[in-house]
Amino acid sequence: MLRKVTLLAAALFLVGGPALASSKAHAPREVAFSFEGPFGHFDAAQLQRGYKVYREVCSACHSMDLLAFRNLGDKGGPFFDPKYPNANDNPVVKALAAEAQINDIDGETGDAMKRPGIPADRFPAPFANAAAAKAGNNGIVPPDLSLIAKARAGGPEYVASLLQGYVAAPAGLTVPAGLNYNAWFPGDVSAGWTGDHGHVPPGGFIAMAQPLTAGQVSFDDGTKSTLRQQAEDVAAFLMWAAEPKMEERKQMGFSVLIFLILFSGLTYASYRRVWRNESH
C-alpha cells in the first residue's frame, strides 16, 4: 500500500499533476535574537524564561525526548553555573529534575514505580505512547520539540511567529471543527474559503489551539509577560535545545578562520617566493 502511494506520488510529480494551490503563509516576523550573527550568544535569562514557558505550557502536550535535565546546566545552557562544571552537581538543575516524576522499575520487586527525577533523566513525555497522544489531541501527535527550531523553515522566528499567529479568521473563512486558523502556519485554507479565489487568506489550519496568551506565565525576573515576550523566549529556548553547541561552534569558527586566513597568507607568500623566477 505504502509503495503504491509513493509510486502515485512520484507519478504525480512526473506528470506535474494538479497544482498544489497553496496560498503562502506570512513570512516569519523578524526577531533580533541574541544568538544570531557570528558572535551570537544565548541569553541565559531568556533561556530560563523560555524553559518556564515550556514547562508550564508546552510540556503539557509536547515531549522533548532528546533533552536531559543535566543539559540545562551545560555550558551555554539556561542554568549553567561556572561553580558546577559538571551539570549533575548543579543544585538548580537537581531541583528542577526532582520536580519531575520519572517512570522506573523498583529494583527489589520489579514493579513499575515513579520516583523524583535526577539530572541524568530525560525530560518526561506527557503521554505514555503515540496512541495516547493522538487520543488526547484530535488524532494528531503533538510533535517532539527537541529539534523543532531546526526542523521548520524559518527556525526560531517561525516558532515565535506561529505562537503569535492566532489571529481572527477573516470573514468568509470557515474553520473546520477541531482546527484553528493561524496566519503563519504553512497550509492551504482554500477549502474553507468562500470569497474570491484569487485572494485566499494566508496561513493554514492548525490542530493546536492557541497555547499562549498575555500574562499566562509569570516570569521570576520581573519581565513583563506579554504574548510576544513569551513567544520569543520559548523560541530562544527551543533554539538552544535544538543546537546546544551553537555558541561553542561559533567561537571555535572564529579561531579557525583567523588561523586559516593567516595560513593562506603564509602559503601565498611562499607561492610567490617559489615562483619568483618562473614566468607563467
Place this chain on the structure above:
Amino acid sequence: MSGHSTYQPSNGFARWLDARLPVGRLVWDSFVDYPTPRNLNYWWTFGGILSLCLGVQIVTGIVLAMHYTPSAAAAFTSVEHIMRDVNYGWLLRYMHSNGGSMFFIAVYIHMLRGVYYGSYKAPREVLWILGCVIYGLMMATAFMGYVLPWGQMSFHGAVVITNLLGAFPVVGEAITTLLWGGFAVDEPTLKRFFSLHYLLPFMIAGVVILHVWALHVVGQNNPTGIEPRSKADTLPFTPYATVKDGFAMSLFLILFAVFIFYMPNALGHPDNYVRADPLVTPQHIVPEWYFLPFYAILRAVPDKLMGVLAMFGSIAVIFALPWLDTSKVKSMRYRPQAKLYFFIFLVVCVILGFCGAKLPDDQVIPGLTTIKVFDSDLNSFVWLSRFSTLYYFAYFLLVMPLLGLFEKPLPTPETISSPVLGGDKKD
C-alpha cells in the same frame, strides 16, 4: 610521464629498499620530479582539493561510524547523540555533512574545467572515464549517506529514488527488492546503505589511484591545450605545483569553515531534523542541491521510464565526451564559438538546478498565465526544465560533434612556453 627516473636514494636504507620495493622512487617520480606544464592556472588546483575532500570525508566518517547506530529505531537518535553528547561530535558531523557538499562543488569545477580546456581529448580518454567513474561512485555514496540520519527527507528521498529503478521493465522490481532488502524502504535498506556507504569511499580511493596513475602516464593538460614539447614547457611538481595547490586548498578550507561554523544547515533541509515517518510524506521531496539538475531532467519527461532513462542518460553522456567532441583544438581559449555554447551550458545547468528545487507547476514569472501546452502552462518550471533538458542533451549530442567540424578556431601557439614567455598573459 616522459623521461627516466631521477630518483637518487639518499642513504643506505633507501638504497636497500629501492632495490626491493621502490616506493620512494614512486613517490619521488609522481609527486616531486613529475613535470607539470608551467602555465597551469588555479582551475587546476581542484584535483588536489578533491583528494583533500576525500581524506576529510573518510577520516570524519570513520569516527562518526564509531558512534552511529544503523537501525531504523536508533539511527536518528544516534545522530543527535553525536551532536549533543560525543566530544566534538557536532564538529565531526557538520564537517562530514558539509564536506559532501564541498566535495561536489569541487568535483563540478574540476569537471567543467576539463570540458572547457578539452582535457578529455586524446590521449586522456581513459583518464576522463576514470574521473566519470569516480563521479558516479560519489553520487551513489552521497545518496546513501543522506539516508543514514533517517530523517523525513532521508527516508522519503530514498523511497522516491529507489522506486525510480522499478520503472525498468522486467528487472525493475527485482532491483528495487534487492536494494530495499524487502518490499519497502525499511530496516534492511538502512543497514545495507550504511554498509555500502562505508565501502564505496574506499572504492573511490582505489579509482582515484588509477585516475592519478593515468594522469601521470599522459601528463596534465594545460590552458593552451598544447602538449609540452620541451623542458622549457614544464616545471617539477614539487615545489611549484605543491605550493600553488596548498594555497588553493587553504582558500577552499576557508569556504568550508564558513559553512561548518556559521551556516552548517544552510545546504540541508529542515525536514531532515524530523524523525522518519513512513506514514507522513513531506509536502515537497527534494534531493540535495548537487542532484537537483538531474532531478529536474527526471521530472521534465512526462513518462516515468523515459524520465529515468533521461536522468541516467544525462550522466552516461558525459562518459562519451571524448568521442562526441570532434574538434582538433583542445582548449576553448582558441574556440570562441565553443566558449559561447559552453557558457550557455553552464547557465542551463544552474537553471536546471533551480527547476529541480521548485514544484513543476509553479510559475516561473509569478502571476503570468500564458498558453497551456500539452499538460502544463508554458510559464511553469516543468516547461523551463524541458527546454533546459533539451539544451543539455543538444550541447553534448549536436553542438559538440558539429561545432568541431564547422567552427573556425583561432590560431594556437606553437608551444606552451611561447605564449607564456612571449608575455601573452591570458587568464
